[in-house]
Every structure is written in structure tokens, then in C-alpha cells.
Amino acid sequence: xxxxxxxxxxxxxxxxxxxxxxxSWDEFSVTIEANDGKDLIHRIAKANTQPxxxxxxxxxxxxxxxxxxxxxxxxxxxxxxxxxxxxxDEYCFIKMIRNGADGFLSKNSNPKELRKALLSIHESGxxxxxxxxxxxxxxMQETDVIPKFSDKELELLKLCASDLTYAQIADKMSxxxxxxxxxxxxxxxxxxxxxxxGLAMCAIKMGIxxxx
Numbered sequence: 001x002x003x004x005x006x007x008x009x010x011x012x013x014x015x016x017x018x019x020x021x022x023x024s025w026d027e028f029s030v031t032i033e034a035n036d037g038k039d040l041i042h043r044i045a046k047a048n049t050q051p052x053x054x055x056x057x058x059x060x061x062x063x064x065x066x067x068x069x070x071x072x073x074x075x076x077x078x079x080x081x082x083x084x085x086x087x088x089d090e091y092c093f094i095k096m097i098r099n100g101a102d103g104f105l106s107k108n109s110n111p112k113e114l115r116k117a118l119l120s121i122h123e124s125g126x127x128x129x130x131x132x133x134x135x136x137x138x139x140m141q142e143t144d145v146i147p148k149f150s151d152k153e154l155e156l157l158k159l160c161a162s163d164l165t166y167a168q169i170a171d172k173m174s175x176x177x178x179x180x181x182x183x184x185x186x187x188x189x190x191x192x193x194x195x196x197x198g199l200a201m202c203a204i205k206m207g208i209x210x211x212x
Contacts, residue, residue, distance in 0.1 A: 003028050003118065004049060004052045004053075005054070005118070006031065006032035006054045009057045009060070018055070032044065039062070040072075055081075058087050080103070085105075153186055161204060187202075
């Protein structure tokens with residue numbers, strides 16, 4: 001049986017192009033295409049067969065990717081969701097992770113990586129490019145060992161999964177931005193990650209920050 005896909009993107013030319021590429025692969029069948037998140041939710045609800053994976057953008061009219069993802073996970077928790085976007089801001093990724101995204105891919109990616117991502121999500125339940133700290137995810141899946149954190153490191157780790165800037169975090173923690181940078185670097189070393197996104201994923205994976 002082919003892997004059933006749904007795609008939502010308000011740019012019709014891009015959407016049609018992605019569908020044409022995917023349709024050339026025997027493993028997949030695109031059964032639903034939608035202009036935006038609201039349209040996607042409606043079509044999934046009406047479909048005889050639910051998709052295995054939904055491909056969505058973040059910036060969409062009517063219902064954006066954040067709300068679309070949250071609604072899919074609420075109504076159909078078994079459906080995997082891959083975010084295909086041009087956005088690279090770490091806050092976007094953190095919010096999508098907390099809403100339950102199973103994978104991320106840049107719209108600049110080539111068809112080979114798109115196929116690889118879809119197969120990975122279907123087979124192992126997750127796909128993240130290097131930008132999304134794949135190495136970290138693999139390590140955290142293979143071990144339950146959690147490093148020891150100081151109170152300040154733990155507080156910062158929680159706040160890294162918020163939408164606060166580092167300056168706002170410093171103010172909330174009543175310390176300087178330089179101190180925040182120091183604690184952040186300690187966390188980078190302890191958790192073997194090199195970005196705030198990695199720290200946020202770490203906090204979520206360990207249950208320090210709940211998934212919304």
C-alpha cells in the first residue's frame with residue numbers, strides 16, 4: 001500500500017510542483033491538496049482514508065501552520081506532520097516542535113531529500129535536517145541519561161522553549177545577558193547541541209517543558 005499524503009500550501013504553483021514530484025515515486029500517493037490549513041482540516045474530515053503524513057507550510061491564510069498542526073494533532077494524533085517552509089527563524093521551529101511537528105524541511109531542499117524525509121517520518125516517526133539538530137534527536141532516542149543542571153541552567157533551559165528573546169530571558173532571570181550566554185554555553189556542552197532550537201528540543205524531550 002502506498003504512503004498516503006496530504007499537502008497544504010497557498011502557493012498553487014509550488015504545491016502543484018511538489019505533488020508532481022511526489023507522484024513520480026511509487027511509495028506515495030497524494031490524495032488531498034488544500035489551499036490553507038482550514039481547507040486541509042475540512043478535507044481530512046471528509047476523506048474516506050486519512051493521510052499518513054500531512055505536508056504543511058507555516059505561513060498560510062485562513063489558518064496558519066501553527067494552528068493547523070495543533071488541530072491535526074488534536075483530532076488525528078496518529079497523523080504525522082512535516083513542515084515544509086522557507087522560514088528559518090528559531091522561534092518558528094520551537095513553536096512547531098511544541099505543537100507536535102514530526103519533521104522539518106526547507107523549501108530549498110532537493111527532491112531527493114524530500115523523499116528521504118517522507119520515508120523517514122513514515123518509518124521512524126521523525127525527520128529533521130541538520131538545522132533541527134538531528135544528531136541530538138538520535139542521541140536522546142538512544143539514551144535516557146539526563147545531565148545534571150544547576151538551578152540557573154534549568155531555568156534557562158525552560159525559557160529557551162519560550163518566545164522570549166535572550167534579553168528578555170536575562171531580565172526574567174534577573175541576570176545579565178552575558179550570564180545568560182554563559183549558562184547557554186554550558187547547556188550546549190552538556191547536551192551536545194549548538195543552537196537554541198536544540199536546547200528547546202532537549203527541554204521538550206526530557207519533559208522539562210510540556211508539549212502544548
